[in-house]
Amino acid sequence: MTGSVTIVGIGPGDDNLITPEVQAAIDQATDVVGYIPYVERITAREGLTKHASDNRVEIDRSRHALEMASEGKKVVVVSSGDPGVFAMAAAVLEAVEHGEPDWRNLDIQVLPGITAMLAASAACGAPLGHDFCAINLSDNMKPWELIEKRLRLAAEADFAMAFYNPRSKSRPEGFGKAVKTLQEACSDNRPMIFARNVSRPDQTIRIVPLPDVTEDMADMRTVVLLGSSTTRIIERDGAPLIYTPRSVAG
Amino acid sequence: MTGSVTIVGIGPGDDNLITPEVQAAIDQATDVVGYIPYVERITAREGLTKHASDNRVEIDRSRHALEMASEGKKVVVVSSGDPGVFAMAAAVLEAVEHGEPDWRNLDIQVLPGITAMLAASAACGAPLGHDFCAINLSDNMKPWELIEKRLRLAAEADFAMAFYNPRSKSRPEGFGKAVKTLQEACSDNRPMIFARNVSRPDQTIRIVPLPDVTEDMADMRTVVLLGSSTTRIIERDGAPLIYTPRSVAG
Structure with missing residues (x-):
């Protein structure tokens, strides 16, 4: 029996966002590895051993x-969202690079999934419909100065933006600092979108003009989007639609 | 009967990348609308009318x-990849904003899909595993100067990058200009990845150091990725693995 590691994305929460490709990999696994709440989403069955571990390991x-x-095990590593976006694929490959030489020639595959920013964007329209960037706001793994530099340059480039890990209990001040930087760098009232528990039954979408944003609006269950200078809001009965046009005038 | 417009992403090519949510919307549609090759991917059945149209309309x-x-029709608009990433969601919402007032209160939903850059990233590891941006290189809809500005700022921010629509018959020179800008702005030999026909049986992945890239390496069936300054290549038997580490030294 030849072993394998397949790193899969199970989407942001709704099982209807799991691709058939990923489901097939889970169905064929002998072992599933991942962060506790993601492993909990995998249905138990005979022949499958679940290995749940805490965050930050x-x-x-x-x-x-x-x-x-x-x-010789067929191991599936589960990530929320897409495994290649601030998730387990880079971690496994880092372990391969610095680990046992034999690990390099294992059967290692990454299977894409629906990442939170795209589920959040879809939930309110198409705010990432033009050029955009994705930034992890956690400074566990990089200096705060680099985050701030990227925010300023992204504003100067007039990207729409998506922010992962905006705020945690251990560093509650980070999101407030990021918002202050963005408020300084963007002198308009472009919308910031707070998508919490995206795709789950208790999903909430809140749209706030950037000057009115306060740091308490996000937590670790929130993915935050920011429009570009051209982003439009379509008011209507019920929740508005929000989109960034495909074209920019010359 | 109440009509609806559901804008769905059918992924980059492999039907195993279509989410169950999207498949259910297609199964319930009375009408499917989209660009010819995407509408061709939808299985014909009684009760479903297909409306295929050319590009640029x-x-x-x-x-x-x-x-x-x-x-009163249940209309599904199909996009390749994710409908919110350089695709039909922003086009439909633009039509809503500038169209009949009644259209605003139609049942309009966007359902996410696997976008080409994330399928391409997964196919070679996790090159977008850290902060990154996505830029549409077509200058049909925006001035070239804006593209060039964004490329320079993205390089300064040290984002990994993904490029959609790198090169078409009608503007063969655009990709060459973009590469020249990036070669000037990035003074190292970070890898550029050419993922052609991603997720299809004839998928090819080519990894080229940025200084060696030439404009003929991309066409409209290619999504192009560029590593950041920290991106790593793991050599091994067979195709290498490539990833951008999660952490940046302080």
Whole structure:
């Protein structure tokens, strides 16, 4: 039996956003590895062993997955959203690069999923419908100065933006600092979108003009989007539609 | 009967990348609207009328979809990839904003899909595993100067990058100009990735150091990715793995 590591994205929460490709990989796995709430989403069955671990142990979890694959197991590593966007694919590959030489020649595959920013964008229209960037606001893994530099340059480029990990209990001040930087860099009232528990039954979408945003509007269950200078809001009965036009005047 | 317009993403090519949510919307549609090759991917059945149209008529197609919904049809607008990333969602919403007042209160939904850059990223590892941006290189809808400005700022921000619509027959010179700008702005040999026909049986992935890139390496069936200054290549038997680490040293 030849082992494998397949790193899959199970989307932001709704099982109807799991691709058939990912579901097939889960159905064929002997072992599933991941952060506790994501492993909980995988249906138990005979022949499948679940290995749930806490947050912030991504490299240990990756090494465990690679060790089991070396022993012949068919291991699936589950990520929320897409595994390649601020998730487990980069962690597993980091463990491969710095780990046992044999791990390089394991059967390693990454299967894409619906990432939170695109589910959030779809939930309110198409705010990322033109050039955009995605920034992880956590400064666990990079200096705050780099985040601030990227925010200023992204504003100067007039990108729409998506922000992952905006605010946690351990660093509650980060999102407020990011908002202040963006308010300074963008002198208009473009909309910021707070999509919480996106695709879940308790999903909420809140649209706030950037000058009115306060740091308490986001938490770790929120993905935050920011329009560009051209983003439009279509008012109507019920929730508005919001989109960034495909064209920019010359 | 109440009409609706549902704008769905059918992924980059492999039907195993279509979410169950999107498949259900297609199964319930009375009418499917879209660009010819995407409408061809939808299985014919009794009760479903297909309306295929050529490229570059996105607003006409959107108006047609909205008119049919006004008449009570359940219309699905199909996009390749994700409908919110350089695709039909922004076109339909533009048609709503500037069209009949009644259209605003139609049942309009956007359902996310697997966008080409994330399928391409997964196919070679996780090159978009850290902060990144997505830029449409077509200058049909925006001035070239804006594209060039965004490329320079994205390089300064040290984003990984994804490029859609890199090169067409009608503007063969655009990709070469973009590459020249990037070669000037990035003074290292970070990898550029050419993912052609991603997720299809004839998919090809080519990894080229940026200084060696030439304009003929991309066409309209290619999505192009560029690593950041920290992107790593893991050599091994067979195709290398490529990833952008989650952390940046302080």
